[in-house]
Amino acid sequence: MLGLDDCLIEVMAIPGALDAMLLDQTSGMAVAVSGSPQGVDTEGSAAALTETLRATVDGLARSCPGDTVRIDDMLVTTDQGHHLLRLMETAFEGPLVIYVRLDLERSNLALARHRLRAISSSLLT
Amino acid sequence: MAPLDTLLAGLARERSTGALLVGRAGTVFLDEGRVTYMECVQTPGVERLLTARGRSTEATLRGMQADGGCERLLAEGVLTLGELQYCVLGAVLDAAFFLLPVGGTRPKFRPGERHWLGGRWYFEVSGLLRECARRRAQLARIWPSAEVDTAPVRPAPWLTGQGVTLGRVEWEVVARADHKATPLDLARQLGRSGYSILLAVRRLAAAGLLVPREEPAPAEDPRLPKRSRQAVKAPSTGGSTGPPLGPAVTADPTDLALLLRLKKALEELA
Structure with a gap:
């Protein structure tokens, strides 16, 4: 059975993982952080990421009429x-x-998604 | 008398273990100077969240508290360690948000006392205080007036625009609101944290989805200037039956609400 801290250790074991964070979507709070890069304000980035998710849900709610939006995962790829x-x-x-x-070169997205799914199910069931 | 946060900071420095009873408002449990659990009468605790979500019954939980404790709760699969930590985390931060500003009672410290669900997640006192401040700032950013936090939640009977998007908690608030329950009443009924309901209510207020509070008699509010009442009446005593041309210059609460909404709209444009 995984605790919240162990869960982050597992996430960081995903090939190509650079840093990871557990967020509480409702309050916009960083629950646990692992190895955040230099010069990153954890609190600010947690709040910003949860706002991004909120905005995405709102946007999708507009573009999928007749659906209640439930996001399983979200991927953003930047040049970095x-x-x-x-x-x-x-x-x-x-x-x-x-x-x-995740590192652009060293990571495998399919693998990373698969591992995240496994980690979240062992965290919650 | 020292405020609660200085008292807690002192207990953290001394690495105390025990329970700090804050009158009837709540209790803070510490282990070696770190907070393990916090209760506040105003917010739902872990037990309430578990029963409200149908994870367990009050009787089962009482039985476990008396015999076996937290170990048994996890062993019997009521919830996983991750879930328990997350639930405690949410409940403690919620209690802290409402308990820490409480004053007026002399807290009593009982050394050695522990909470049966504590000890699975530890909070530094400084971290708790920082998070509470962040939450207050977040509320103010969404909608600057704290009036909606304590007033009965009254959703507007119609939309001012053509459509609106609601989040999950906002939906629950609108569906449950009976024009009498305050946000914290709703939190207890829905089994959600008080803070999540405050966020939802402020978002609803910012979107103009709540009925503005009934105008209290301005003279009763000592913060408002006395002459505001006369200023409201002035147009009607002038003999005209129609609405006055241009707004009267007043300091009424309704005008303040309008100004606050305008201010927010302008800030969003900038």
Whole structure:
């Protein structure tokens, strides 16, 4: 059974992972952080990432009429790397979000997504 | 009398273990100077969240608290370690948000006392205080007036625009609001954190989806200038039956709400 801290260690074991964070989507708070890069304000980036997710849900709600939007994961690729967000529904508040930044060259997206799915299911069941 | 946060900072420095009873408002549990659990009468605790979500019943939880404790809760698969940590995290931060500003009671410290669900996630006192400040700032950014935090939630009967997007908690608030329940009442009923409901209510207010509060008699509010009442009446005593040309210059709460909304709109444009 995984705790929140162990879960981040597992995430960082994904090939190409540069840094990772657990976010509470409702409050916009960083729950746990692993090896955040220099010069990054954790609090600010947690708040910004959850706002990004909120905006995405709002946008999708507009573009998929007749659906209630439920995002499983979200991928943003920049010229520097991949940013992968995995949303986990919990019994309480949430969703709880795993955020991981991946190296553009050294990572395998399919593998990373697969591993995130496995980690989130072992965290919550 | 020292405010609660200085008291907690002192206990953290001394690496104390025990429970700090804040009158009837709540209790803070510490282990070697770190917070393990916090209760506030205003917000739902972990037990309430578990029962509200159908994860367990009050009787089962009481039985476990008496015999076996947290170990048994995890062993019997009511919830996983990750879920418990996340639930405690949410409940403690929520309690802190409402408990820490409480004053007026003399807190009592009982050394050695522990909470049965504590000890699975530790909070530094400084971290708790920082997060509470961040949450306050976040609320103010969404909608600057704290009036909606304590007033009954009254969704507007119609939209001012053509459509609107609601998040999950906002939907729950609108669906449950009976024009009497305050945000914290709704939090208890829905089994959600008080803070998540405050966020939802402020977002609704910012979107203009709440009925502005009924205008209280301005004279009763000592912060407002006395003459504002006369200023409102002035146009009607002038003999005209139609609405006055241009707004009267007043300091009424409704005008303040309008100004706040305008200010927010302008800030968003900038």
